[in-house]
Amino acid sequence: xxxANKKFLVGVYDDDDVALAAVNKIKSAGVKIYEVYSPxxxxxxxxxxxxxxxxxxxxxxxxxxxxxxxxxTLTTWTMGIDWPMVIGGKDPLSYPNYIPxxxxxxxxxxxxxxxxxxxxxxxxxxxVEPLLFDPRCTDNKFVMAIDLSxxxxxxxEIASLVKASGAEEVSVKQV
Amino acid sequence: xxxxxxxRTPLVTGGKTxxxxxxxxxxxxxxxxxxxxxxxxxxxxxxxxxxxxxxxxTWWEGLGVWGLNKTVGWAWDIxxxxxxxxxxxxxxxxxxxxxxxxxxxxxxxNRAAEAMTIFAxxxxxxxxxxxxxxxxxxxxxxxxxxxxxxLWVNFNSPLVWDVFAISTYFSVSCLFxxxxxxxxxxxxxxxxxxxxxxxxxxxxxxxxxxxAKTWARYEYISLILAGLSTPLVLSVHTIVSMDFAxxxxxxxxxxxxxxxxxxxxxxxxxAMVQNLMLIARVVYKLEDYITFxxxxxxxxxxxxxxxxxxxxYLTEFFIAWYSGVEYESYAFINRATGPYWWxxxxxxxxxxxxxxxxxxxxxxxxxxxxxxxxxxxxIGMWFERFVIIVTSLHxxxxxxxxxxxxxTMFDIGDYIFSFGLFGTLFLLFSKYLPVINMAxxxxxxxxxSEQLPKKIAGVSKADRLASxxxxxxxx
Numbered sequence: 001x002x003x004a005n006k007k008f009l010v011g012v013y014d015d016d017d018v019a020l021a022a023v024n025k026i027k028s029a030g031v032k033i034y035e036v037y038s039p040x041x042x043x044x045x046x047x048x049x050x051x052x053x054x055x056x057x058x059x060x061x062x063x064x065x066x067x068x069x070x071x072x073t074l075t076t077w078t079m080g081i082d083w084p085m086v087i088g089g090k091d092p093l094s095y096p097n098y099i100p101x102x103x104x105x106x107x108x109x110x111x112x113x114x115x116x117x118x119x120x121x122x123x124x125x126x127x128v129e130p131l132l133f134d135p136r137c138t139d140n141k142f143v144m145a146i147d148l149s150x151x152x153x154x155x156x157e158i159a160s161l162v163k164a165s166g167a168e169e170v171s172v173k174q175v
Numbered sequence: 176x177x178x179x180x181x182x183r184t185p186l187v188t189g190g191k192t193x194x195x196x197x198x199x200x201x202x203x204x205x206x207x208x209x210x211x212x213x214x215x216x217x218x219x220x221x222x223x224x225x226x227x228x229x230x231x232x233t234w235w236e237g238l239g240v241w242g243l244n245k246t247v248g249w250a251w252d253i254x255x256x257x258x259x260x261x262x263x264x265x266x267x268x269x270x271x272x273x274x275x276x277x278x279x280x281x282x283x284x285n286r287a288a289e290a291m292t293i294f295a296x297x298x299x300x301x302x303x304x305x306x307x308x309x310x311x312x313x314x315x316x317x318x319x320x321x322x323x324x325x326l327w328v329n330f331n332s333p334l335v336w337d338v339f340a341i342s343t344y345f346s347v348s349c350l351f352x353x354x355x356x357x358x359x360x361x362x363x364x365x366x367x368x369x370x371x372x373x374x375x376x377x378x379x380x381x382x383x384x385x386x387a388k389t390w391a392r393y394e395y396i397s398l399i400l401a402g403l404s405t406p407l408v409l410s411v412h413t414i415v416s417m418d419f420a421x422x423x424x425x426x427x428x429x430x431x432x433x434x435x436x437x438x439x440x441x442x443x444x445x446a447m448v449q450n451l452m453l454i455a456r457v458v459y460k461l462e463d464y465i466t467f468x469x470x471x472x473x474x475x476x477x478x479x480x481x482x483x484x485x486x487x488y489l490t491e492f493f494i495a496w497y498s499g500v501e502y503e504s505y506a507f508i509n510r511a512t513g514p515y516w517w518x519x520x521x522x523x524x525x526x527x528x529x530x531x532x533x534x535x536x537x538x539x540x541x542x543x544x545x546x547x548x549x550x551x552x553x554i555g556m557w558f559e560r561f562v563i564i565v566t567s568l569h570x571x572x573x574x575x576x577x578x579x580x581x582x583t584m585f586d587i588g589d590y591i592f593s594f595g596l597f598g599t600l601f602l603l604f605s606k607y608l609p610v611i612n613m614a615x616x617x618x619x620x621x622x623x624s625e626q627l628p629k630k631i632a633g634v635s636k637a638d639r640l641a642s643x644x645x646x647x648x649x650x
Contacts, residue, residue: 111343118396
């Protein structure tokens with residue numbers, strides 16, 4: 001997750017709109033925001049913070065393609081090469097009949113691949129200890145974390161900026 | 176920024192705040208099981224045990240204990256299988272198709288509906304295993320290299336497609352459900368008072384902390400899973416219908432089957448969601464989350480799909496006559512006027528006439544009527560499958576082999592097994608997991624809750640508190 005012993009300034013907000021507006025305000029003052037934690041998805045928050053757009057969609061396409069190719073290989077090998085059989089007077093290898101298999105395997109591979117990618121890319125796993133600046137961020141609070149070592153401004157300056165942007169509580173945490 | 180018109184009725188009533196949502200939903204997970212829950216659970220387990228005994232005997236003795244005969248080789252087993260799979264369509268429809276259509280009312284019901292889907296598919300799968308007779312050979316349905324030579328499963332067969340469709344549907348539904356659960360599990364983890372529940376929910380929550388980056392990916396993966404599940408949910412019952420439609424039995428061999436089965440599946444699935452949600456909303460005091468608005472929306476879908484099913488019945492009948500195939504015509508005339516006329520008319524009454532009552536707004540918004548009609552719809556949908564399967568088979572080409580089907584106690588007992596299984600699983604879910612998707616409900620709260628201030632983007636809290644709009648709302 002993060003390197004040990006980093007100092008973070010933590011601002012707790014009460015409202016998602018206020019938090020989003022605060023991110024824009026603090027960003028424009030030249031402060032780098034580490035992350036904002038919220039109990040639900042706030043649209044546009046990742047863009048406001050300046051996170052790059054997620055590329056998880058590319059992974060989806062790759063997994064889907066893998067599944068599709070697996071289905072083609074499986075049906076071609078079993079029905080056409082390993083043990084060809086004439087069924088219902090049709091060609092042993094009749095692809096239109098395998099469309100359901102191709103579709104299902106494409107979906108299956110994409111779904112599993114995406115879910116695994118999702119957990120891995122977020123660093124989530126059964127034994128992972130969550131990095132929680134404030135445990136209320138999974139309930140009703142919106143928590144902003146600013147990495148003090150990554151910012152040139154002084155702690156007091158940033159704190160007053162965060163306070164002015166509508167934060168209810170401002171504190172410093174060592175992680 | 177999404178702004179909802181003030182004329183829209185709120186999705187969540189009672190002026191709930193974010194903290195209220197957490198409290199209302201977590202309460203039932205954190206509290207001790209109530210007396211009612213224990214009684215309901217005990218009944219489910221007893222039913223399940225009785226069903227397990229029947230199922231044990233079915234497998235021990237063989238399928239001869241069922242009422243099947245040489246003419247009617249498929250009866251309650253496949254009827255029950257199709258019925259349960261159909262019910263299992265509503266959950267993914269709600270969470271996937273309604274997500275793509277941006278129907279925000281789905282957020283209050285998607286969690287429970289998806290759970291229902293998963294459990295219904297488990298029940299359906301149990302009938303697949305049952306009708307195999309030798310469940311220890313179930314893996315023969317998979318394309319595995321075997322020791323009897325390099326003979327593979329037949330990929331031209333709809334029964335093999337079905338194996339792929341249902342197992343894919345089941346696993347994708349589980350994934351979709353679990354990914355949606357993770358943020359809520361984290362909420363429970365952070366509230367947990369004792370070590371055991373903190374450990375269990377913490378492990379399941381996978382270290383979720385709700386960072387903006389994670390949420391962005393979460394939204395993206397939800398969209399992708401929804402996009403995948405939408406054709407998937409339609410493919411499942413399409414393929415189930417092909418089990419029948421690709422055969423050459425009069426009454427089964429029709430091209431209308433896929434859309435007709437899918438509409439029927441959504442129809443019965445929503446009826447089951449109604450039944451479960453109407454009970455859950457009273458037991459867990461969720462009236463503010465599952466409002467009359469939600470009930471009405473679902474009833475509209477029931478009326479729509481019920482009407483599609485009705486049109487399909489009439490089309491089938493018309494085509495049977497219009498095709499000029501006498502075997503086909505006979506199969507349909509026999510359905511309506513033969514020895515199984517009562518099943519046919521039960522199906523017609525329950526599925527075609529009863530949902531039309533929902534054209535009345537007061538009936539649509541009545542809890543009692545909704546519950547009653549939902550039960551009727553599911554009885555009707557069971558009869559639909561019974562009519563399709565048994566009445567198409569029982570009078571085949573040679574009159575000397577015509578026969579009737581009568582269920583034995585094992586046919587009935589195995590059906591009871593599925594109810595016990597479904598009830599037990601659903602009760603465990605409703606006690607130990609949040610029945611409403613808290614994170615998604617919180618997301619729609621702002622645009623809908625009447626008490627909270629209107630969206631004023633970019634205004635600081637201090638300014639907003641001073642604004643007249645807030646004061647007016649707070650009153």
